[in-house]
Amino acid sequence: MAEFHDLAELALNREGQSWGNLGYWQSETEYSDACRAIALLLGEQAGLDRQSVVFDAGFGCGDQLLLWLEHFRVARVRGANLSRIQTAYARTKLAKAGFSAAATAIVQGDINDPEVWRATLDRNKPSHVLALDCAYHFPDRVAFIALAHKNLAPAGRLALTDFMLSDQHRTGSFTHRLLRWMLKRSHIAEANIVRRDLYLSQLQEAGFGEVRIVDISEHVMPGFARFIRTFRGSGKLGGSGPLKYAVTGRFLQWAHRRSILRYCLISATKTGR
Template sequence: MSEFHDLAELALNREGQSWGNLGYWEASSDYSDACRALALKLGEQAGLDQQSNLFDAGFGCGDQLLLWFEHFRVVKLRGVNLSQSQTAYAKAKLAEAGFPEAAAGLVQADITETAAWQAALGGDSPSHVLALDCAYHFDSRVNFFNLAQHHLAPAGRLVLTDFMLADQHHRGSLAHWLLRWMLRSSHIAEANIVHRDGYEQQLEASGFSDIRIIDISDHVMPGLAGAIRAFRQAGTSAGSARKLGWSGLIKYRVTGRFLKWAYHRSILRYCLISATKPAGPLESIAPNPDY
C-alpha cells in the first residue's frame, strides 16, 4: 500500500538533499535552500543550542535532523515520524553522517499516540519539541499539544510552523467549500485549521503560556508555486520531472496553485509559533488515552 508521505520530494531537491517542507523563499530560489531556510527559522525561534534536548515531531527524510546536530549542536535528539519510507531514509542518513545513536532514537509511529512518545523518549523529558511544517497533517493537533506539554521538561518550549485561517475567511462561503475539498485531498483534518484566536486558545487549554505567533506567509506561500513552475520548465531536460512521476508532478502543481490562491484570497496564513510550558508546579495536561 502506497504512503501519502513518501520519498517524492527527493526529485525536487539537489543531489544529496532530501528536504520536504514548503520553504522560506525570502532570499532563496532553490527548493533545497528554501527548505533549509525554513528549518533555520524554526531552530532560531526555538533558541536551540548545545544544551538542547530535542524531540522532533515529523522529521521527514532527515535533513532537518542533521541541521539540528551540525548547525545548532544539540546535545540529544529523538523523534517520531508517520512515514515508514521516510523514517528508514532518515535513519540511514543519520547513520551515514556519523550519528548512529541518534538514528536509533527515531521511531516510526503516529505522533498523536502516547505510545509513540514513550517509545522515543523512554521517560526522558526534552527541553524542546519541534514540528516543522507537519502539524496540520496530524490526526489531532490538539492531542499533539497535550502530549507535547505532558512530556516537555518544565520551562520547555514547543515551536512549530503551521497554517491558520485568515481573519477575512468565513465558514460557509464558496472559498470555504473549496478549502474543505483541498484539505481532504491533502489528508488534513479540517479541525486543525482554525483562526489565530482559536489556535491560541488550544495552546492555552493544553497548558502553554508565553505564546508567540509570527505570520511568515509572504515568504512561504507564494514561493512554492513559483518553484514548482520553474521545476516543470527545467525538470524534463534534467530528468527530474520523470523521476517525480506524473502523479507526483500533479500533486505539487495542485499544491502550489492552491497555496498561491489561498494566499492572494486571504484564506490561509502560514505562521511560526512558539509556546512555553510553565516552570512552576502546575500539573501538566494528561494526554487523551483514546488516541
Template sequence: MSEFHDLAELALNREGQCWGNLGYWQSATGYSDACRALARLLGEQAKLDRQSVVFDAGFGCGDQLLLWLDHFRVAQVRGANLSRSQTSYAKARLANAGFPAAAHAIMQGDINDPEVWAAAPNADRPSHVLALDCAYHFPSRVEFFALTRQHLAPLGRLALTDFILSDHHQTHSLAHRLLCWMLDRSHIARANMVDRDHYLRQLQDSGFSDIRIIDISEHVMPGFARFARRVHSENTAAPSGQNTGWPGMLKYRLTGRFLHWAYRRSILRYCVISATKTA
C-alpha cells in the same frame, strides 16, 4: 502499499539533500536552500542550544535532524514520523553522517499515539518539541499539544510552523467549500484549520504560555508556488526518461496552485509558532 508521505521530494532537491517542506523564500532561490532556511528559522524561534534535548514530531527524510545536530549543536535528538519509507531513509542518513545514537532514537509511528512518546529509548525528557511544516497533517493538533505538554521538561519549549485560517476568511462561503475539498484530498483534518484566536486558545488550554505567532506567509506560500510552476515546466520540457513522472509533478503543481490561490484570496496564513510549557 503506497504512502501519501514518501520519498518523492528527493527529486526536488539538489544532490545530497533530502528536504521536504514549503521553504522560506525571503532570499533563497533554490528549493533545498529555502527548506533549510525555514528549518533554521524554526530552530532560532525555538531557541535551540547545546543543552537542548529535541523531540522532532515529523522529521521527514532527516535533513532537519542533521541541522539540529550540526548547526545548533543540540545535545540529543529523537522523534517520530508517520512514513515508513522516510523514517528508514532518515535512519540511514543519520548513521552515515556519524550520528548512530540519533538514528536509533527516531522511530516510525503516529505522533498522536501516546505509546510513540513513551517508547523513546532515552530517559531524558525533551526540552524542545519541534514540528516543521507537518502539524496540519496530524490527526489532531489538539491531542498533539496535550501530549507535548505531558512529555516536555518543565518550562520546555514547543515550536512549529503551521497553517491557520486568515481572520478575513468566511467559513460560510464558496471559498471555504473549495478549501475543505482540498484539505480532504491533502490528508488534512478540517478541525486543524482554525483562526489565530482559536489557535491561541488551544495552546493556552493545553497548558502553554509565552506564545508567539508570527505570520511569515509572504516568504513561504508565493515562493513555493513560483517554484512549483518552474519545476513543473522544467520537468515537462525534459526528455523522456529524465523527468520525475507525471503523478509526482502533478502533486507539487496542484499544491503550488492551491497555495497561490489561498494566499491571494487571504484564506490561509503560514506562521511560525512558539510557546513555553506553563510551570
C-alpha cells in the same frame, strides 16, 4: 500500499539533500536552500543550543535532524514520523553522517499515540518539541499539543510552523467549500485549520504561555508556488510528481491571494509541571 508521505520530494532537491517542506523564500531561489532556511528559522525561534534535547515530531527524511545536530549542536535528538519509508531513509542518513545514536533514537509511528512518545522518550523529557511544516497533517493537532506539554521538561519549548485560517475568511462560503475539498485531498483534518485566536486558546488551554505567533505567509506560500511552476517546466519531475506539486502550488497561491490561509511560525513555553 503506497504511503502518502513518501520520497517524492527527492526530485525537488539538489543531490544529497532530501528536504520536504514548503520553504522560506525571502531570498532563496533553490528548494533545498529554502527548506533549510525555514528550518533555521524554527530552530532560532525555539532557542536551540548545545544543552537542548530535541523531540522532532514529523522529521521527514532526516535533513532537519542533521541541522539540529550540526548547526545548533544540540545535545540529543529523538523523534517520531508516520512514514515508514521516510523513517528508514532518515536512519540511514543519520548513520552515514556519523550520528548512529540519533539514528536509533527515531521511530516510525503516529504522533498522536501516547505509546509512541513513551517508547521514544523512555521517561527522558526533552527540552524542545519541534514540528516543522507537518502539524497540519497530524490526525489531531490539539491532541499533539497536549502530548507535547505532558512530555516536555519544565519550562520546555514547543516550536512549529503551521497553517491558520485567515481572520478575513468566511466559513460557509463557496470558497470555504473549496477549501474543505482541498484539505481532504491533502490529508489535512479540517479541525486542524483554525483562526489565530482559537489556535492561541488551544495552546493556552494545554498549559503553554509566552506564545509567539509570526505570520511568514508572504515568504512561504507564493514562493513555493513560484518555484513549482518553474520546476515543472524543467521536465525534471516524473511519475505522479508533476500533478501532485502543481495542485499544491496552485492551491497555495490561491489560498494566499484570497487571504484564506496564513502560514505562521509559532513558539510557546510550558507552564506548570
